[in-house]
Amino acid sequence: MTSAVSGNSDSVPFAGDSRWWAAGAQVASVARFEQVIDALRIVQDRVAGANPPESELVEVAEKLDEVSRALAVFQVPETKQVVGHLDVPGRGQSLVPAFHVDRADGNSVRGRVSFSRFYLGGGGAAHGGAIPLVFDEVLGRLANVGGRIRSRTAYLHVNYRAITPLDEELTLEARFDSEEGRKRFLSAELRKGDVVLADAEGLFVALREGQP
């Protein structure tokens, strides 16, 4: 039996993205797919942090090849893709650290995020590219809630205020600041306790009919 991946209205902030990319994708089991993504995230972290002997590397490479061969025959077009559409923290993809929503309405959202070993830049700090990933994910979703026409990021300005540590629960708060015609202005802060680690300001432009 398959179940619909999407199906929640995007008027409910951060509960489903049915209208964002493509509706109608089916998945054999949401729970099983989530399990696969969780395992993949752990593999990413373990690979990033490992320095094993060569014999172990040969074995690991073979196992990873086996996994990719198993999935090769099940590749589907974007409209049927599951990753990015699951109604779970992180939307079932492993690119962006999963954002866990604590509170949300049509104009703001507050939640938690943690950067694991995979997102290390150097010197114990999260990579400077990983932080905008999270801001784009959260602001991009908030820009489109409330039944609004789909928009895309036109710019995203990020200020790095302090080192973002790995493996710590951080809070992220974002808000929809204003709207001028097709332009939507949003902002956000990433904090550890009361300390602002980074803040962002983005412009999201509502797409015209036929714009990809």
Ligand SMILES: CCCCCCCC(=O)SCCNC(=O)CCNC(=O)[C@H](O)C(C)(C)COP(=O)(O)OP(=O)(O)OC[C@H]1O[C@@H](n2cnc3c(N)ncnc32)[C@H](O)[C@@H]1OP(=O)(O)O
């Ligand atoms: C569930 C998913 C969650 C994750 C969501 C993530 C969201 C994303 O990352 S989307 C992917 C990244 N973004 C993109 O690929 C967008 C690529 N760019 C584009 O497609 C286009 O440039 C687009 C749509 C942003 C704007 O193009 P277009 O529709 O032609 O707008 P255009 O008519 O030029 O501009 C509209 C207004 O916006 C302003 N504007 C557009 N771009 C910018 C910019 N970079 N800076 C300042 N102003 C801008 C224009 O000046 C204009 O203002 P005004 O109306 O006052 O004259």
